[in-house]
Amino acid sequence: MPLYDPAHAFVPYPDAAVPHAATGPLTGLCFGVKDLFDIAGYPTGGGNPIVLALSGIKTRTAPTVQRLLDAGARLAGKTVTDELAFSMTGNNVHFGAPLNGAAPDRISGGSSSGSAAAVSHGLCDFALGTDTGGSVRAPANHCGLYGLRPTHGRVSLEGALDLAPSLDTCGWFARDVQTFARVADVLLQPDTAPLPPQVRLLRPLDVWALSSPAAVAALEPALQRVQAVLGQAQPVQAQLDSFEAMYWAFRYIQGREAWMTDGPLLERYHPPLGAAVRQRLEWSRTVTDTQWVPATAFRQRFRAHLAALLGNDGVLVMPTMHDIAPLRADSEEAVEDYRNRSTESLCMAGLSGFPQLSMPLATRAGAPLGLSLLGPAGSDRSLIALAERIAASS
Incomplete structure (x- = not known):
């Protein structure tokens, strides 16, 4: 995690080496990962101390995270999630409430609270979240970010903790649309139903x-x-x-x-x-x-x-x-x-x-x-x- 975390966005795990490609379409960018996704060298806590205690240190990185690393992005750390990803407030009684970088007097939203807080404070360039009932869209709204809930199943959730599998999706946040689109080029295959030039x-x-x-x-x-x-x-x-x-x-x-x-x-x-x-x-x-x-x-x-x-x-x-x-x-x-x-x-x-x-x-x-x-x-x-x-x- 970053040495300086004014947003209280990152889970304070001991640093573990997470290699990334030296060059690629995301070279120069760093990213946060909601603590639902497995990353080799880290536990997966899901915002709950018992889940964290049962996790153990993972030996395999979730494929979606690995794609970002292989594209040259550098991991900034694992971000706080609402407990079991079953909330939209951004307030975790065990790990605290990440702070909204766009409106500090207002909630960050959840459950991808730490990811949105980290991006809104400029602590990373983009961050992965999940959205079941609004857990990317709500924090994006609250923190002044671009955020996508993709077509269900479009981005892999292999190696991530479930909440409601027929509703769960993997999305991400960025402050600007250019960075957001660079991540999309890595995570999304060509559209199966592309829109025409005139919608x-x-x-x-x-x-x-x-x-x-x-x-x-x-x-x-x-x-x-x-x-x-x-x-x-x-x-x-x-x-x-x-x-x-x-x-x-x-x-x-x-x-x-x-x-x-x-x-x-x-x-x-x-x-x-x-x-x-x-x-x-x-x-x-x-x-x-x-x-x-x-x-x-x-x-x-x-x-x-x-x-x-x-x-x-x-x-x-x-x-x-x-x-x-x-x-x-x-x-x-x-x-x-x-x-x-x-x-x-x-x-x-x-x-x-x-x-x-x-x-x-x-x-x-x-x-x-x-x-x-x-x-x-x-x-x-x-x-x-x-x-x-x-x-x-x-």
Whole structure:
């Protein structure tokens, strides 16, 4: 880890030698890795002391991390994650709360909190995170970064701890789109469904209606900038049945899989857990077949619905989160309410498995506010190319 860590972003492991290629497309860049990924010479702690104690020192590096090393990037260290990656606050009761470099009085967001904090403080050039329910997109929004939740399965999670495997994805953060695109060239194969040169920009009015009026007003100039590059956005409705139905389908699937992943650990070792994470897992334990089976059926219907809406050329433009990050001084109840409200729109990419890219294009009350592009499955690199065009328009 860096000798100087004002962000409290890195897990304080003893340094271990991690070789990287002398030359390559990422030469000159250093990166952080969320402490869910195995790296030879380090343990994998998952934000929990019992997981850390059981880990042992790894002898193999996760393939996604190895690709970055082979491309010439240098490891800066392993970054703090919310406990078991099952939160979006960035507050880990065991390892602390990484600090938001863009808005120090506000939470960094999680669960990829340390990765976003490290990049926002300039302690590394980019960082790997994971996104199950918003764990890249929320910190990107809060910390003023580019962040991608890729098409499900597009970037390998081999050698990484699971939360909810049918929802888990590997994404990353960068401060500028040029660095972000360099990483994309290494981690993403060519798009399986590339967008055409002229996309059909869509503004989901129902998603925008979830945001606070102040957030919508703050995002309006960014929306106008995007439309100046990509064309006028057509109004559409993106939800299926209702946002409440989407929210609960996502929660039931995530909860069922989270308990299948972490339940055995809890039942055998009874590890110390933060109150919110414990409550979430205890709720997950109660998810029944009569809740989970209809939820999976709903996911299939929603995926087909969104695929039909987007076709092969449609791109949704929408707020990443419904507002700026909560204050660090806010109550746990207020932060949990923020999380639940945000999940209503964040679950769209999770249920569909489609890629969503958050861009740091706006601010409100001195804090960052992200605007997202969501495209068809397999259009990840095309979305980043659109972001490059938008960034060049400033």
